[in-house]
Amino acid sequence: MPFLYASAEYIRPWKLASLAAGIALLIAGSIYTPAPDWDIPISFIMALLTYLTAPCSLRVLLERRWRQFPAAAFTTWLSVDGCYAAYWYFKDPAALELMRSVNAPASLALYGICGVIWLYRGSLKDFVRELRRAINSSKAP
Template sequence: MIFFYDRAEYLRPWKLFTLGVGIALLIAGSIYTPAPDWDIPISLIMAVLAYLTAPWSLRVLLERRWNHLPAALFATWFSVDGSYAIYWHFRDPVALELMRPANFAASLGLYGICGVIWLYRGSLRALFTEFLGTIGLSRK
């Protein structure tokens, strides 16, 4: 049973670039947004977990691999809420109690978006070629 993609898929330059942009935005948000539960370490933790699990979790749903659904749901929960709860339990339990419901909704939405962005297995060139072919603009 394979829960993650091949290593090569995680090392694709376009995926690493988008991960870097996402992390930069999260860090900027943690600096400029006065939220008691948004800091750099949790931004890094949750971004890396989403990078590793979101496309696979989404693929389980899209391909209806129901035997993998419990693992996909666990990966989603742990990436979106479990890691957050563990981190803030030790860092600041008051912030956890105050912000957990709001964080869950925002993080689940971002997790889904990340899954869509990183779902494609292939190079950026192949993605554009396939997309152009789908809309009837491919070169023949």
């Protein structure tokens, strides 16, 4: 089984809408939060890498696909810290040194949350149908 999802999963309207909402929140945060390491380009870079890899990394753990664990660990690091460190190393090393230790835990938490949000493979309609079925079956005597 490949590590990344099939391309059809990445173009589902509900996933793209949630990605757009997340990027909008990140952009708003970069404008209204006085953090020296929060700007619009890194918001896009980290959000897009997270979109591509977070659900795949989480699935590796949930399904215990240990052979793919190195890919999951690498893409998690790349999305959470690697791209951030490279970007700020070239843009403003002082901001990197000041903020890296604070950014990593927050970004890792967001990565995990996004992995949960985008984990489901299917349409939003299918998700709601399966959720209702699961709720109804748990109510049965």
